[in-house]
Amino acid sequence: MIRYAIFDNDGTTYRMPEGFVEAVMDSLIRYAAGELMLSYDETSAERSRLVEKYRVRCTEFVFGEEYGMKYEGFVQNAYMKVPLEDFIHPDIRLARTLERMNMPKSILTNNPSEFGKRILELLGIADMFERVIGSREVGFRLKPEKEAFERALKITGYEPLETLFVDDTPENHACAKELGMTTVLMGQGEYPYVDYPIREIYDIERCIK
Numbered sequence: 390m391i392r393y394a395i396f397d398n399d400g401t402t403y404r405m406p407e408g409f410v411e412a413v414m415d416s417l418i419r420y421a422a423g424e425l426m427l428s429y430d431e432t433s434a435e436r437s438r439l440v441e442k443y444r445v446r447c448t449e450f451v452f453g454e455e456y457g458m459k460y461e462g463f464v465q466n467a468y469m470k471v472p473l474e475d476f477i478h479p480d481i482r483l484a485r486t487l488e489r490m491n492m493p494k495s496i497l498t499n500n501p502s503e504f505g506k507r508i509l510e511l512l513g514i515a516d517m518f519e520r521v522i523g524s525r526e527v528g529f530r531l532k533p534e535k536e537a538f539e540r541a542l543k544i545t546g547y548e549p550l551e552t553l554f555v556d557d558t559p560e561n562h563a564c565a566k567e568l569g570m571t572t573v574l575m576g577q578g579e580y581p582y583v584d585y586p587i588r589e590i591y592d593i594e595r596c597i598k
């Protein structure tokens with residue numbers, strides 16, 4: 390029986406507006422460029438190299454490993470500088486849907502939890518989640534890695550068989566399913582490890598009936 394729900398944030402609780410991903414990346418690169426005294430393009434190329442080197446697509450992690458840059462610096466000076474108000478607006482319909490889903494919930498995001506919380510506040514759904522589990526909380530072992538899910542389950546304290554996992558990236562569902570979670574793809578397509586594809590996040594209630 391499903392007693393807990395873990396939601397992805399970007400692309401799942403809200404559709405990422407045009408220019409959003411670019412704005413976040415731009416803020417990260419600009420901050421790193423200033424700290425490292427490199428040009429924007431050099432920093433961007435360096436990020437690509439480091440992601441390849443460490444095999445982790447996490448800017449705050451790879452620059453931290455390579456140059457000792459602090460996680461908090463990235464959060465405060467890059468992530469929190471993204472003009473989120475321009476991109477994200479309250480979603481009352483989602484707030485009501487989540488409220489009706491009568492079970493505790495968390496967010497599992499590959500971004501810093503501070504950034505995730507700010508997004509939830511702007512959507513008007515921050516109160517609906519008991520936790521935001523971000524890149525640092527899972528030790529930078531990000532989705533789709535199995536360890537991200539294992540660490541998240543350890544934090545929530547619920548068994549995989551009791552947990553619903555909702556995400557818009559199909560590849561993120563493989564390990565979640567392997568662990569025994571019920572998987573919901575926010576999007577279309579058939580995958581062996583997806584239990585329910587849904588067209589809109591508001592359809593989530595159908596998956597727990």
Ligand SMILES: [Mg+2]
Pocket residue numbers: 397398399400401556557558
């Ligand atoms: Mg996503």
